[in-house]
Amino acid sequence: MTDITAPATASQPVLCVQHLGKTFGEHTVLKDIDFTVNKGDVICIIGPSGSGKSTLLRCVNLFERPTSGKIVFCGDDNACQNPRLLRQRVGMVFQNFNLFNNLNVLHNCTLGPRKVLKMGKTEAETLAKKYLAAVGMDSYLNAKPKQLSGGQKQRVAIARALCMGPQVLLFDEPTSALDPEMVGEVLSVMSDLAQQGLTMLVVTHEMNFARNVANRVIFMDDGVIVEQGTPQQIFDAPQQQRTKDFLSRS
Amino acid sequence: MIAILQEYIVDILIGVGYTMLVAVIGTVVGLAIGVLIGVYRTLPCPRNKAAKFFKRAGDWVLGAYVEIFRGTPMMVQAMVIYWGFALLNNGQTLNVTFSGLFIVSINTGAYMAEIVRGGIISVDRGQTEGAHALGLSHTQTMFNVVLPQALRNILPSVSNEFVINIKDTSVLNVIGFTELFFVAKDIVTQTYQTFRTYLLVAIVYFILTFGISMLLRLCERKMDGKQNFKLLGSQNLDAQSYALEAQND
Numbered sequence: 001m002t003d004i005t006a007p008a009t010a011s012q013p014v015l016c017v018q019h020l021g022k023t024f025g026e027h028t029v030l031k032d033i034d035f036t037v038n039k040g041d042v043i044c045i046i047g048p049s050g051s052g053k054s055t056l057l058r059c060v061n062l063f064e065r066p067t068s069g070k071i072v073f074c075g076d077d078n079a080c081q082n083p084r085l086l087r088q089r090v091g092m093v094f095q096n097f098n099l100f101n102n103l104n105v106l107h108n109c110t111l112g113p114r115k116v117l118k119m120g121k122t123e124a125e126t127l128a129k130k131y132l133a134a135v136g137m138d139s140y141l142n143a144k145p146k147q148l149s150g151g152q153k154q155r156v157a158i159a160r161a162l163c164m165g166p167q168v169l170l171f172d173e174p175t176s177a178l179d180p181e182m183v184g185e186v187l188s189v190m191s192d193l194a195q196q197g198l199t200m201l202v203v204t205h206e207m208n209f210a211r212n213v214a215n216r217v218i219f220m221d222d223g224v225i226v227e228q229g230t231p232q233q234i235f236d237a238p239q240q241q242r243t244k245d246f247l248s249r250s
Numbered sequence: 251m252i253a254i255l256q257e258y259i260v261d262i263l264i265g266v267g268y269t270m271l272v273a274v275i276g277t278v279v280g281l282a283i284g285v286l287i288g289v290y291r292t293l294p295c296p297r298n299k300a301a302k303f304f305k306r307a308g309d310w311v312l313g314a315y316v317e318i319f320r321g322t323p324m325m326v327q328a329m330v331i332y333w334g335f336a337l338l339n340n341g342q343t344l345n346v347t348f349s350g351l352f353i354v355s356i357n358t359g360a361y362m363a364e365i366v367r368g369g370i371i372s373v374d375r376g377q378t379e380g381a382h383a384l385g386l387s388h389t390q391t392m393f394n395v396v397l398p399q400a401l402r403n404i405l406p407s408v409s410n411e412f413v414i415n416i417k418d419t420s421v422l423n424v425i426g427f428t429e430l431f432f433v434a435k436d437i438v439t440q441t442y443q444t445f446r447t448y449l450l451v452a453i454v455y456f457i458l459t460f461g462i463s464m465l466l467r468l469c470e471r472k473m474d475g476k477q478n479f480k481l482l483g484s485q486n487l488d489a490q491s492y493a494l495e496a497q498n499d
Contacts, residue, residue: 061383063379063382063383083382084385084386084387085385087382087383087384087385088384088385091383091384092383094376094379094380094383096376097376097380098376098377098379098380098383099377099380100377100380100381100394100395101377101399102395102398102399102402103395104479111381111384111386111394111395112384112385112386115386115390115394116384116385116386116390138482139481139482140479140481140482141482142479142480142482143479144475144479147478147479157380160384161383161384164384164385
């Protein structure tokens with residue numbers, strides 16, 4: 001893994017989360033979350049289970065409707081109103097892969113470009129093969145998801161998301177369902193993507209990944225952002241007691 | 251029994267033909283009705299107030315249809331529909347073949363509606379989210395991802411319905427539909443060989459249902475596809491060139 005310490009040079013905002021709040025009935029999950037994602041940022045969101053990390057991610061691509069505040073996708077006002085439009089630009093990779101079990105690896109990747117971007121068959125397949133090769137899954141084009149290991153499934157899921165040409169890619173605990181060996185193969189793919197300048201928002205429990213690949217780390221607890229900063233600031237010199245407690249245990 | 255078979259082979263074959271006609275068309279049309287209702291009932295609840303009202307009203311009507319047709323015997327439905335039509339049209343009865351097809355279809359549709367709905371629900375929600383995350387609409391997700399899997403999953407239940415239909419067409423004899431059972435009754439009135447005739451007919455029914463079961467089992471295996479897949483060769487060279495390309499982008 002390569003150590004990327006330099007933050008994005010000229011910061012160009014891609015996505016702004018503004019005073020975001022989310023409640024489920026009586027239960028408040030997110031309170032006044034406010035941050036900006038710049039082009040090329042790799043932001044890792046860490047924190048204990050139940051702190052609202054996944055809900056935050058699901059609000060960003062409007063799987064959950066924010067109760068208050070809003071998501072602003074810079075450069076495209078329409079996209080913020082229309083979930084389908086937003087999701088074409090903001091991709092998502094899930095903890096449980098969520099591949100389409102009825103389609104083989106190639107068609108998992110071409111479905112989005114063909115149906116949503118109205119791309120031709122050959123064009124979509126060329127694109128899919130390119131990204132499947134980038135994640136090292138190009139020899140499995142004909143395999144069905146059930147024939148793959150967890151790590152392989154997740155790499156296909158990443159390629160599937162990349163085929164839509166997203167401007168931001170969200171990762172919701174992408175390695176939590178994998179054994180240690182598979183975690184390695186998925187994280188190395190993600191590091192490659194980070195190096196190539198993909199803007200990423202990653203909810204993770206992999207502290208080494210956060211430390212080495214992210215250029216910004218957000219620590220969340222109980223629905224609020226407790227602390228955020230560079231990996232060095234968060235991991236080596238945390239300011240808040242809650243952050244210190246959490247990191248000392250992991 | 252052989253004698254009966256030899257003498258009435260033509261009548262029996264006609265009976266088999268009509269029985270299979272009603273069973274096949276009834277199951278296919280019933281499945282189509284089931285898919286339409288299943289898809290409608292699993293639509294996400296609209297936000298718009300008026301749309302929400304119409305969705306609820308539709309749900310209620312379809313729910314009533316399913317409950318009524320599942321909750322009454324098909325023989326009674328056949329009588330009510332056939333004679334009800336005659337009453338409303340001054341004694342003019344509906345064509346018997348059409349009535350038979352219609353009754354079996356809508357009766358099967360009521361069962362299929364629930365079977366399909368169950369099949370749709372059984373496809374895990376994650377895949378729907380995966381599709382939505384790519385920007386696919388609900389309809390696109392339904393037809394490209396959910397329904398193909400739902401239909402595969404419900405195939406055992408569908409073949410169950412098919413077998414039931416082959417046997418249950420016998421109740422259509424009450425409206426004078428010439429299916430296998432009607433033919434058998436006819437043979438008995440001419441030969442007085444009650445036991446032998448019905449035993450023969452039982453064997454014929456069994457051959458039909460068992461044959462169909464086998465055929466659908468084969469269908470299931472076909473739908474599952476190959477259990478293995480081919481690794482594409484010489485991928486290493488390609489992988490490198492693709493990786494380089496990806497970096498250049």
